[in-house]
Amino acid sequence: MKNVLLRKGYFAILVDIIAFVIGVILIIFKNDAINFLLYVLSATLVLCGIYKCIKYYRNKHSANDFNFAYGVILVLVAAFIIICMKNIENVFGIIIGLSIIFSGIMKINMAFQIERDKMWRTILFIAILIILAGIYIIIFPNTLILYIGIIIAIYSVLSIFESLMYIRNVNKIVS
Helix, strand or coil: CHHHHHHHHHHHHHHHHHHHHHHHHHHHCCCCHHHHHHHHHHHHHHHHHHHHHHHHHHCCCCCCCCHHHHHHHHHHHHHHHHHCHHHHHHCHHHHHHHHHHHHHHHHHHHHHHCCCCCCHHHHHHHHHHHHHHHHHHHHCCCCCHHHHHHHHHHHHHHHHHHHHHHHHCHHHHHC
16 A cells, blocks of 8 residues: 555656646747657657557457557547647637646645645645646636746645645555
């Protein structure tokens, strides 16, 4: 149980570091950042899709193995992203906002898991700030990319802080 909770915390930190890098890219390369990120996302999806297909063939076509289907779907999603890039660019703020809100909701759950600790209210407060940042991005999707980058960077720093507090309190969760 403890290892699962620690992995959950470390994975959250990894995701937050990636979000921070995305935020910095948006700040530095305001005009070309969204297209660049969509190409990176598409390339990542294609690579994951190819990996899933290879994994399917290595597993001798197991009846319960859906890796080939997942692989094809990932490649198709990547193709869709590239074909519809302009439309996706228009809803980029909404997509980011929803993902930040989802992250904030997950962090509220994490806060309630360590409710016995005196820091749980701080974690809850940070999670609420994260949700508010996501709502702001959804309400103002045409906000300059600069502001979206700043909010993502702030979100990721707050989230990393919260995840570190969560990891520090894992022993209290399992006891």
